[in-house]
Amino acid sequence: MEFQYELTEEDVVAFNVYHVKNSNLGRKSLRWQRVVSPLLFLLFAFFLSVSTELETGPLFVVFGLTAILWAIYYPKYFYWHVTRQVRKALKEGKNDGLVGSHVLKMNKQGLTDISSNGESKMTREAVKQFKEDVGHFYLYNSAVSAVIIPKRDVDAEAFRKFVNNWLGH
Template sequence: MEFNYNISEEAYLQFNDYYAKNSETVKKSLMIQRITVPIMYLVMAVFLSFVLDMPVLFLMIPFFILGVLWTVFYPAYFYRLIRRNARKMVREGKGEGILGDHTMIFTEEGLREISSTGEKMQSWSGIEKIGEDPSNFYLFNSGMSAYIVSKNKMDDVDGVRRLLHSKITKKV
């Protein structure tokens, strides 16, 4: 099975979004940041009440509100920051070989990717897991690296999905 497709900057950003929203490490980091900052706000309120000789409740209310706002709005900011940093990396030229025209060939032994920087062979056993969003398949060959396979020119997306799931034993 052979596919010709183009990986755009947007497809690369979609991969980064997918990775950030599905990585246990990233989710754990987000949770820690969502919890620790509001706790620091409350500790700061208690500390300032002693330093400024003000009632604790008087300072606790605005800091509590700040903590709630942080907890609610921080995840959107966090994911936007990841997307912005990925966009910066691509525009600085660090996406060479990732973006552009690609040919992906699925064989019985594995996959072969041809791009402007060369050709890569990967056995099916080297693909750790697969991921998918509405636009792309992600074939992870390491914890943080994946082949991005665009669905936009595929005639039989379900057939490709079945093939990938039959060849790759660990599924996300």
């Protein structure tokens, strides 16, 4: 079976955000930073109150509010930062094989991704996971990389059914 699609920088950003949101490491990192930083704020307030003449109440109110705001808004900042870093990385180098037109050929032997940069082949066994979000399908070939297929360019239901059969699920 053959699928043609156009991959944009937005699709690459969407994959990276999806991956961070759904990987154990990304979730642990977010949870760690969301909890530990507010505790450090409160610890800092305690040390300030002990080592200076400042009143304890106002210090804990200010640093407590900062800790609460951090815990609430940090996830938005975290994902914004991931998006920004991916966009920056995409702007730094040539992305000829990544963004642009793709043809994905899938058969019993494996899959071939054809782009302006050439061909990339992998066996069916090399596909570790098949995931999807609202706008994309992801054929993971390692813990951190995947073939990205935007749903806007394929019949989503037919593609999902084909890939599940192709993978033997």
